[in-house]
Amino acid sequence: MILHVEGKAPLHLGDREWTVLRQADGTRDLEGIRIAAARAGAPVRADHARAFFEELARLGLFDELDAPPAEALAEDRPIVCLPGYRFACDGSGGCCRQFDTILFSPLEVARARALEPSLEDAGFRPERAFLPESGVSSPLSVVTRAEGACLYLDGEGRCRIHEGKPAGCRIFPARFVDVGDAIRVFPRLECACAFVDRPGGEPLTAARRGSELAPEVFVPSLPESVAMGGRRVGPRELVDYFDAQSVALEGAGDPAAFVWSLASELDGDRRPPSFERARASVERLSATHVSWRAPRDLVRLGTEWVRDALTRIGELPPAREREDERLYLRAAFFGTLGAGSSVERELRQRALALWIARAFSDEARATPEGAHPLAIVEALIRGHGLDPGP
Numbered sequence: 001m002i003l004h005v006e007g008k009a010p011l012h013l014g015d016r017e018w019t020v021l022r023q024a025d026g027t028r029d030l031e032g033i034r035i036a037a038a039r040a041g042a043p044v045r046a047d048h049a050r051a052f053f054e055e056l057a058r059l060g061l062f063d064e065l066d067a068p069p070a071e072a073l074a075e076d077r078p079i080v081c082l083p084g085y086r087f088a089c090d091g092s093g094g095c096c097r098q099f100d101t102i103l104f105s106p107l108e109v110a111r112a113r114a115l116e117p118s119l120e121d122a123g124f125r126p127e128r129a130f131l132p133e134s135g136v137s138s139p140l141s142v143v144t145r146a147e148g149a150c151l152y153l154d155g156e157g158r159c160r161i162h163e164g165k166p167a168g169c170r171i172f173p174a175r176f177v178d179v180g181d182a183i184r185v186f187p188r189l190e191c192a193c194a195f196v197d198r199p200g201g202e203p204l205t206a207a208r209r210g211s212e213l214a215p216e217v218f219v220p221s222l223p224e225s226v227a228m229g230g231r232r233v234g235p236r237e238l239v240d241y242f243d244a245q246s247v248a249l250e251g252a253g254d255p256a257a258f259v260w261s262l263a264s265e266l267d268g269d270r271r272p273p274s275f276e277r278a279r280a281s282v283e284r285l286s287a288t289h290v291s292w293r294a295p296r297d298l299v300r301l302g303t304e305w306v307r308d309a310l311t312r313i314g315e316l317p318p319a320r321e322r323e324d325e326r327l328y329l330r331a332a333f334f335g336t337l338g339a340g341s342s343v344e345r346e347l348r349q350r351a352l353a354l355w356i357a358r359a360f361s362d363e364a365r366a367t368p369e370g371a372h373p374l375a376i377v378e379a380l381i382r383g384h385g386l387d388p389g390p
Contacts, residue, residue, distance in 0.1 A: 002292055003061070004100070010292050011059070016042045020052065025136045074210035074219040075178055082186040082334050085327070086201030087173065087194065093157035094369055095172060095191035097149040097298040098379040103133060104141045104166045105216075111164040112143075112152065119160070120144070120151065148297035167216040174204035176213075177335050178221040180235045183210050186331040190379040192372040195324050227342035229266040235336075238343070242333040249333070254318070255325040256354035263347040273352060275310055277389035282307045285386060298369055299384060302376040306386065309359035309373075317358040321372065325354055328374050345390070352388040353377045 001018040003011040013021065019042035023033045034049050044052075056062060096102075104112065109130055117123020122130070129151055133140035143151050152160045159165055173187040173194040185204045187194045207213050225232035228241070245262065252258035264270050285303050293300035319325055329350065337346040357373035364370035380386035 009288065011061070016044075017052065020044055020049065021056075022136050024053070073215070074176070074183060074213045074217065076209055076211040077178065078182050078209055079205060079207050079213075080182045080184050081203050081205065082184075082331055085187060085204070085331075087187065087204055088196075088201035090193040090196065091158055092191075092193055092368060093149065093153050093159075094193060094298070094375065095169075095379075096153045096157075096159070097369075098190065098302070098376075099383045100145065100299070101133070101383075102143050102150050102166065103168055104130065104143060106139060106141075108164070108166040109141050112161050112166075115161045115164050116152065120146075148294055148299070167214070171217060175335060176205075176217060176219040178210075178219050179239050179336070180222065183213075183219055184334055186334045188378075188382075189328055189331060190375055190382065192369065192375045195321075195327060195372040195375060222336060228344070238336050241343075242336050246330055246333045249326060249329055255322070255329055256316070256319070256351045256358070259329060259347050259354070260351040263344040263351070266347075267344045269344075273316065273348075273355065274390060275313055275352065275356070277387055278306075278352060278356060279310050281385070281387040282310060285380070285384060299380070301369070302380055303384075303386075305360055305364045305370060305373070305376060306356060306380060308361055308364075309356050312359045312361070313355065316355055319354075320358055321374070324357075324372055324374050328354070328378075348390045349381075349388050352390065353381065356388060 001013045001015075003013060019040050020033065020037045023036035023040065028036060030049055030053070031046065034044055034046055037044050037049070109126065113123045113126060113129070120128040122128050129144055130141040131144065132138040133142050145151060150159075152165070154160050159169070173189070173191060174185055175188050177184050177186075187204060189195060205213070210219065213219065222235040222238065225234055226238060228238070233241075249255065249258065260273060282303060286307050289297070289300040289303050295301075332346075332350055337343065337350070353374065357377045360370060360373040360376075365373065370376065377386070377388070381388060
């Protein structure tokens with residue numbers, strides 16, 4: 001087993017150690033863990049068990065967890081989708097290869113096992129295909145990966161359990177946010193297929209009001225206030241500001257320069273863009289990925305493309321996929337950039353992501369996965385901890 005903890009090197013555990021660790025479900029003391037481990041086929045001496053858990057603690061793998069956030073149920077507000085955007089999955093399986101954590105509910109696990117019982121023998125041995133999402137008794141499970149992809153992705157890039165795939169896969173790439181007077185829906189642009197407007201595409205959701213959304217759809221609200229221009233602004237002002245910028249974007253020459261200038265106008269900071277933080281971040285990711293990911297793993301491959309792009313950036317590169325860039329910013333503005341620590345910082349992060357994607361090599365762009373570089377950059381930022389700066 002390989003355990004991944006954000007910010008730490010992967011931890012390799014043998015089958016015996018993993019069996020012992022699985023007994024630490026929060027209900028047993030050390031002696032109880034030792035007895036349970038022996039029952040599970042991994043007998044261990046008390047002093048060895050103590051030393052094992054003390055070493056895990058020294059490595060920082062035990063933390064006190066905050067209470068989980070309250071479930072965000074949708075308010076019964078009108079639903080408004082990003083204007084002019086329709087989605088049709090191309091079946092390339094990019095999103096199935098770019099994320100390590102694909103969640104299944106107990107019902108979804110049972111359905112997947114019934115649809116493909118012989119795959120990894122999961123129909124009879126669910127632990128061969130699924131692990132707890134956190135701890136050892138989480139109600140949610142994570143499917144294992146095979147050949148750098150979700151176990152249920154076949155060799156042709158198709159989902160083996162398409163008719164029974166989990167909610168997260170069915171909802172993707174839709175992202176929802178309650179802006180106060182409506183629920184806005186816009187795409188997560190983390191897969192190449194999300195950038196392609198295909199004839200016959202569908203709206204991101206068929207629901208017309210929040211009350212029609214499935215209970216598993218997460219609908220966060222904008223925060224009560226965010227930092228912008230040296231003060232705190234509320235949701236209404238934030239929405240109005242970015243709606244106006246969406247209009248201004250249509251007449252902007254260079255989308256990245258436009259977004260960077262918006263940040264400068266808000267805080268008065270006229271420093272030029274810097275990629276030092278992004279370079280340090282991608283070096284850390286690359287060192288981690290090389291230690292356990294296969295060479296053709298899309299996350300490792302995308303990390304190397306970003307690393308290569310950052311070596312190319314001297315002068316700021318010009319736009320290449322202008323329609324991709326406009327969609328990327330329209331979606332961000334429509335969802336008010338996620339309303340993070342400050343508007344200026346998020347604007348600069350979007351500009352830096354655009355410049356990094358522009359610097360992708362022609363060789364990377366010639367591949368199906370690299371045809372829309374922004375998808376690679378976005379997936380690495382949200383799913384794998386790439387920090388574009390500033």
